[in-house]
Amino acid sequence: MSFPWARQYEPKNGLTKFLDEKLPLPRLVYGAIGAGYPVPRNLSYMWNFGVLAGFCLVLQIVTGVVLAMHYAPNALVAFGTTEHIMRDVNWGWMMRYAHANGASFFFIVVYLHIFRGFFYSSYKAPREMIWLLGVVIFLLMMATAFMGYVLPWGQMSFWGAKVITGLFGAIPIVGEPIQVWLLGGFAPDNAALNRFFSLHFLLPFVIAGVVILHIWALHIPGSSNPTGVEIKTEADTVPFHPYYTAKDGFGLGIFLLLFCTMVFFLPNYLGHPDNYIEANPLSTPAHIVPEWYFWPFYAILRAFTVDFFFVPAKLMGVLAMFAAILVWFFLPWLDKSPVRSGHYRPLFRKFFWFGLIPTMAVLFYCGGAPAEEPFVMLSQLATAYYFLHFLVILPLVSSIEKPEPLPYSITEAVLGSDKKAVLGENTTPAV
Amino acid sequence: MADTTGTATPETLAVHGEDGVRRRDFINIAAVSFAGVGAVAVVLPLVSQMAPSADVLAESSTEIDVGSIEAGQAIKAVFRKQPLFVRRLTPAEISQADKVDASSLRDPQTLAERTKEGHLDMLVTMGVCTHLGCVPLGAAEGENRGEFGGYFCPCHGSHYDTAARIRKGPAPTNLVVPDYEFTSDTVIRVG
């Protein structure tokens, strides 16, 4: 692991010497996020979002544990205890608004983190495992957020749970029994609410575990960087502390500024008014929409309106929605270009900015819109392009594209020249 | 272990056995299999605890007095915590349902197949859209009944006709007719 020039931890006083012998935790921290971890000197702000995602996870766990002290997962009182948190519990409103908006900010940060990965092909060798674990984290996050949204037991909670578990009903033969089994009843009720609470409490800790694996896997090759050229010498790196602790700290400040603006001035902007009405199994709200971070996938789900040979439309939608995320697992092998960074890939770059990004924007918009024309047709076109992009365009582009010349090293990219390169030590630009 | 005599002592048997099976391998396989069966056995209760519990299942039959429903009216009842639509059809609605050729429908069924003998005007269905489970409109007075005069699901636009059969929109099947029977002329027991 790591580079030969990485600084070694040296315990200075009696206490740290004692600890280093018995339980070398300070050594671990020093090597993982301290001065003992050499990082490319040219990381941009796009590399801030991993640390920010970690911060969000801690934020959700802290506020979540506090909320759980006042909340009761019983269908008779759940809605009431949520209002009790808002009105009676000291600072309860702040904890709840921070948790609800924290989930949204968590997704904003992780989406940026993922799209950083798309643009800089961070998923390519030797970082495949980091990427695969990342997709697992994302799936776990979606499950956690979905179950958390059910807990306040408002109208959107209830109908969201009903519609999403209804997706399983689309599976032939076993679908309905699975749905009943998941809910512990024939419709969402106390049994479902209780198990969702239990799992919503558990899953963030599972995520924390996978994040540890994610970072472990990251520390084997180390971070990539905006050029995509791998580290060659010590000159290409700076120690994580103080350089990136400072940069990440600055990013965290900006993040908190935006976050606090939402929590204190627009706390319900991202929510639905319908969720302030208690769940009513006999009346459906006029317009059921999931939380904004599910919109692109919800649009894909609803894009299938006609049967596809012998596969019913409803099942097609469900399969496509899951496939839209599962396809990410195959990215390291679909994109075969040896060049990582989009900055040196003229064709890839065009498809990224004018293909993938607008497609995601359209899917995002359509997922939140009512299921009417023109939104249905738009989501159909966007869904088609989405899969085309990953399954056809990426492999094709990587085989026909002529990449632009890469800098010899990170140092050359930053300083304009690299002494080692001038000396002609190794002039073939390694990727 | 020197085995100079050529006859197997108990110790050499224990290690090599006559047929090459070592006693330790046997114990190993037996122990792991036993633990494996045990592990599978605890999965069963872990999975099955998620299924509906006895009290949820106990609510699974409901009696409803349908005598007071006038022709053209419907009521919303609750069956297994889900809405249940009970509707008395008018003669016009019955003939409208019988006019269509059932075999041309997405989920081919006639009105007679969806009601009980002698009670062609009593349409009992779940109030759960077969698409993704919203409650369709049309049971209460003044609600949108859709293009076919039955029920209309606003979630993704499914239209059901006067026999609650799917006619237009994404829902794959007709509104479900639960198991029920007439316990008297005016009372049904559902479930």
Ligand code: HEM
């Ligand atoms: C709880 C959520 C997550 C946390 C806490 C987390 C944390 C981190 C951290 C701290 C880094 C290093 C800093 C950086 O490069 O930004 C990182 C890198 C990375 N993450 Fe995540 N991550 C999360 C989710 C994801 C997801 C959902 C994906 C992709 C689907 C992903 C893919 C990656 C990749 C590919 C890298 C290596 C990037 C590079 O070095 O170029 N992560 N992650």
Ligand code: FES
């Ligand atoms: S749930 Fe009724 S149309 Fe989708």
